[in-house]
Amino acid sequence: MANRLANATSPYLLQHAGNPVDWWPWSQEAFEEARRRDVPVLISVGYAACHWCHVMAHESFEDEAVAASVNEKFVAIKVDREERPDVDAVYMTATQAMTGQGGWPMTVFATPDGDPFFCGTYFPRANFSRLLDSVAEAWRDQREAILDQGAKVVKAIGGAQLVGGPTAPISAELLDAAATQLAKDHDEQWGGFGGAPKFPPHMNLLFLLRHHQRTGSPEDLEIVRHTTEQMARGGIYDQLAGGFARYAVDQTWTVPHFEKMLYDNALLLRAYTQLWRLTGDALARRVADETATFLLRDLATPAGGLASALDADTDGTEGLTYSWTPAQLIQALGEDDGTWAADLFAVTTAGTFEHGTSVLALARDIDEATPDLVSRWQEIRSRLYSVRTQRPQPQRDDKVVASWNGLAITALAEHATLLDSAPSGAAAVELARVLAERHIVDGRLRRVSRDGVVGEPAGVLEDYGAVAEAFCAVHQLTGEGRWLTLAGQLLDVALDHFGTGEGGFYDTADDAERLVTRPADPTDNATPSGLSAICAGLVAYSALTGETRYREAADAALATVGPLIGSHGRFAGYSATVAEAVLAGPYEIAIVTEDPQDPLIAAAHRHAPPGTVIVTGRPGQDGIPLLADRPLINGSGAAYVCRGFVCDRPATTVDELTASLTAR
Numbered sequence: 001m002a003n004r005l006a007n008a009t010s011p012y013l014l015q016h017a018g019n020p021v022d023w024w025p026w027s028q029e030a031f032e033e034a035r036r037r038d039v040p041v042l043i044s045v046g047y048a049a050c051h052w053c054h055v056m057a058h059e060s061f062e063d064e065a066v067a068a069s070v071n072e073k074f075v076a077i078k079v080d081r082e083e084r085p086d087v088d089a090v091y092m093t094a095t096q097a098m099t100g101q102g103g104w105p106m107t108v109f110a111t112p113d114g115d116p117f118f119c120g121t122y123f124p125r126a127n128f129s130r131l132l133d134s135v136a137e138a139w140r141d142q143r144e145a146i147l148d149q150g151a152k153v154v155k156a157i158g159g160a161q162l163v164g165g166p167t168a169p170i171s172a173e174l175l176d177a178a179a180t181q182l183a184k185d186h187d188e189q190w191g192g193f194g195g196a197p198k199f200p201p202h203m204n205l206l207f208l209l210r211h212h213q214r215t216g217s218p219e220d221l222e223i224v225r226h227t228t229e230q231m232a233r234g235g236i237y238d239q240l241a242g243g244f245a246r247y248a249v250d251q252t253w254t255v256p257h258f259e260k261m262l263y264d265n266a267l268l269l270r271a272y273t274q275l276w277r278l279t280g281d282a283l284a285r286r287v288a289d290e291t292a293t294f295l296l297r298d299l300a301t302p303a304g305g306l307a308s309a310l311d312a313d314t315d316g317t318e319g320l321t322y323s324w325t326p327a328q329l330i331q332a333l334g335e336d337d338g339t340w341a342a343d344l345f346a347v348t349t350a351g352t353f354e355h356g357t358s359v360l361a362l363a364r365d366i367d368e369a370t371p372d373l374v375s376r377w378q379e380i381r382s383r384l385y386s387v388r389t390q391r392p393q394p395q396r397d398d399k400v401v402a403s404w405n406g407l408a409i410t411a412l413a414e415h416a417t418l419l420d421s422a423p424s425g426a427a428a429v430e431l432a433r434v435l436a437e438r439h440i441v442d443g444r445l446r447r448v449s450r451d452g453v454v455g456e457p458a459g460v461l462e463d464y465g466a467v468a469e470a471f472c473a474v475h476q477l478t479g480e481g482r483w484l485t486l487a488g489q490l491l492d493v494a495l496d497h498f499g500t501g502e503g504g505f506y507d508t509a510d511d512a513e514r515l516v517t518r519p520a521d522p523t524d525n526a527t528p529s530g531l532s533a534i535c536a537g538l539v540a541y542s543a544l545t546g547e548t549r550y551r552e553a554a555d556a557a558l559a560t561v562g563p564l565i566g567s568h569g570r571f572a573g574y575s576a577t578v579a580e581a582v583l584a585g586p587y588e589i590a591i592v593t594e595d596p597q598d599p600l601i602a603a604a605h606r607h608a609p610p611g612t613v614i615v616t617g618r619p620g621q622d623g624i625p626l627l628a629d630r631p632l633i634n635g636s637g638a639a640y641v642c643r644g645f646v647c648d649r650p651a652t653t654v655d656e657l658t659a660s661l662t663a664r
Contacts, residue, residue: 011398020064021070023078031112050104052104075112081106094116094119112136113515115148142282174562175580176208191227192253198248200247209274240388243265243294254361261526265294266295268291269411272287295412304434305434309396314394319333324347326338400434402446403459403467407528408431435470441454444458468494479621497509531575538553539551542588603654604661610659634652
């Protein structure tokens, strides 16, 4: 017998290719082998940047005795949750149903038909060894009870999906209720929602910004401003290189779980960019610029596309790259600058992290400081960053995930437009090209690629939605019609192959690999759900083309999560964000001009209501439906403002356009 992961494209699977465990990748052949041997299946799910996945691998899967027990009693399957979110969703639902919680690594014991009968997460070596013996013994002596348990779990997780459940059309009352609940959950001292561990609430922030625009609520804006400031000054934000860690282990954002995920940083880039658009806040602009720089510098792959993540560990140790002592700062900077930096970055002799080390956090506001102080701070950052680059660096999961790159494209396109960033604009277009040329195969999306080679796993609903929304964003950025055409093709596939028949969507296509149940999770978690992502694409595409069937599909799908938005808004942040666009219209703005620097363009972007689509071009420019039959006015530029396909009189001055967009 032999480990079968050596030819995997997933970096996570390759991390386990040298284990003495006889791993199989997820495949029907593995289940057939379990049937042939008449043994249960061990399904281990994780991802490359996961700290506790590494710990369990080191303790158990690299141990010869544990591996021998696994190989003797089970068929072992290793799954990258980022590569196969459909498999992860099914077994995570089972794990949560059986244990009341979930997480990674996820450890599932299943029948040779894939029915889960015992689930858990991380197990220390001794516990895991005993568990292997107990499960094998139960399979031998209590087979009927195990099969019955598996059947019941499959039935339960199938019923947990909100397919065919109650609906509620999107309304101002539903969205107001979601905003009210978020305000109640807001941590007034440290920002964010709830206690430790604390995750960046990017989708909730995007929703509150749009809700503020619609209602004028000062509380919404203050929650976003306060939360973004606290995160940006905390250790969860990399004070030297930019970019946010996955979450903070404490309530104060001080100590991060050090992995950096593409999806978090893409969504946070949008949040800080949009906050700057509405307020002109200096910190928001700085963090948006630095986050965009982080994405393009640290996650860009040689073959094109952005990598998924930076690992939580360096050489098996959390925080090795990022933590400092006062003595290390003095060694790097000299006595005066080192002492000054320790005070500024809250580095103490006691330490805020482990073994007397500290994670850098800003102890005071720097964005409104004097020019001399800002200059010194920038110089100190640069010198410390140079020193840090000489330390061991975390590994990078360099697979390119379609949906996460889609989120990044949309964020970079917004950053390029609103903050006049040429690098972000060029990157958005290039990333879109990579997805279009590499990830679309025979008209269907593939989820991952690595080293320029596309993988086999089919795209799931979130891939179609996020990439379609991204192509709509690039269409607006460039004025090129091919991006709109591609977006429409992806949305057509989603409508044809992912619909439930009752307004909602499944996460997998009707012709995808059949799992023990077909996942359809409408909740927004670490990333937008497939349903909210596809709705974002449908709403944008409908507004850009005037084709109402896509809007009708979005309305029907959002109604299926209406009750969730109204009662549990924290878990429907992106759905609520899209719903604000729907409630606003969304606005469609076509700026007809011969001047690419026409001041109407900047005014439209600065004052656009939630979810507005904006296109700019010459009269009748090919590939831009919103420009059709819209002439210049008296030879000058004009902004045609429509809402829900009903148009106002063309605006020819900035004042006219601003008044049209800001009137409530």
